[in-house]
Amino acid sequence: MSLAALVISDAGGASQVAWLGAGLAAVFLAAGVVGGSFTTVHAAIALLGTIFLLRQDTRLLLAAPYGAGLLLIDDLAAQTIELSGVSQIELAVMGARIRAVLVVAAIGACASAAAALAVTAARGRSVALTALGALAAVAAFAAIVRPLRRRYGTAATAEPAAAPAAPDEIRDGADGGARPEAAR
């Protein structure tokens, strides 16, 4: 809500579009959480990120906290989905995860702010700078993906999003009872 308000307050003539985008994002987010779909949640985050461009002023300054806010929303939604099937949750589970995400979001915001400073200091757009940026992005992905492939293989195992259901195992006989030999 506050992220959407941040955009709408400075969207000028595009405030209608900003309202629409924020509304759609809220619907996607709710649908994703209720339906347990990470894709829908990510679509909502992408939509919220896109409407940020509608803001007219101080976009570079606000991009870092806005991005951190998007990450927090994404993680809260993910936690809600992941813990949806859990019948008993220790308070420490939520607390530890939220603390860790806050720390990482803060680091991400700092990195984002540093990048914003670099962008501000740069002279302007050029082919060389764009190529450098593209190379940096590819290198960052490669640096992450290579150890990943080494650790988990090429395809990640498809896994249900929600917590595993308490499994039933039906065994032979009346629930696995063994008959005494004398009864044979």
Place this chain on the structure above:
Amino acid sequence: MSGSLAPRTPGLFALAAAGLIAALASGRPELALLSMPFLVFAGAGLILAQEPRLAADIELDRTRLLEGEAVVATVRLRNDGSDSVQVELAPVRSRNLALDPAGVVALDLPSGAVAQVAFAAHPRRWGAHSVGPLVVRARDRLGVTTWAGRLGRRLDVRAFPREQRLRELVAPMRTQPFLGTHVARARGEGIEFADIRPFRVGDRVRRINWRATARRGAPQVNERHPEHSSDVVLLLDTFEEARDQAGGTLDSAVRAAAGLARAHLARRDRVGLVDFGGTLHWLEPAFGITQLYRIIDALLASDIAFSYAWRNVDSIPLRVLSPGALVLAISPLLDKRSVALVTGLRRRGCDLTVIEVSPLDHISPGRSAADNVAYELWRLQREALRARLQSLGIGVAVWERDGGLGPALEGVNTFRRSVQHAVPV
């Protein structure tokens, strides 16, 4: 434990990549800045993630219990790794065992910590149940990777049927020549007075009835009925059952069989068991507490097994149905094969009583008038079947869910006394 990316992680990367590409394509650096926290988050999560080293153990406070009681399964989970993990765990359980808490339990487990979770396990019915191993899913602190596996071992719980308390049992027509508690028809050494007869050579002096001797002028002795045991064969019909949410006829039949076995063994009878259905199992008659546990173990494994096989009396080994044995057939009388078996046994001269576990309690008549008519017809057919069995000299004790088994057996004893001298058809 096998590791994989959490389901949301590819999406995080996709968001970050989309932001960077869009920034490059559109020349809007804000998009790259927005995607930066996602990239840092996913990258940090993946680089810092380690395979968790978890060890689990399950303990039960007891392994044998009665229906309706609960057993506590204590799960201990230890994190031997250097990083804290978030763990979701749920014990594997057999179908008729309810656990409390019922679903998944989520814990935060710091490095070196031991967590303990107690699950109350309630068997929904008698039987052999099991708890464990644990299905465990661990996540790193940021929830970017997950590790899943099974820990611990399987533990068995045996829930014994809650038996019916019986004060009166079906009295056997014939007894066996072993010391027991049934008054035999034969005459010999015993307590119950039978008759007076003239003294014969070899009679013990203490048996002389002095009053009768004084009246008749010649020595008279008392004759007595000896106390003998009998052979009892419990015939459990597992061809078919009627079942609703509260239970089924087989559940009640097993409770009845366990109660009858205990009561007859306590009266020094030899008790055997025949599990007659899709599969055939039997226990030869024997005395004692060991036999009771054998019978209960065999009863716990009873289940309805669907079969087209037409079984009859010939399928039962002769050594199980000893001559003179009292056969107690516990059946809902739903399958034609059971009815054929019962009539076949009677035709062979077996001393037979049917304990009918009424299926009517488990079946509702339906809503429409046609359903009601069909239900009434079925009920009348059952009454006709009962009358047919009684006409063959078979006592039928109808045991309804709300009533006790004892009163049903009292009624059948009265019937048996009336047909005691009837010749088997």
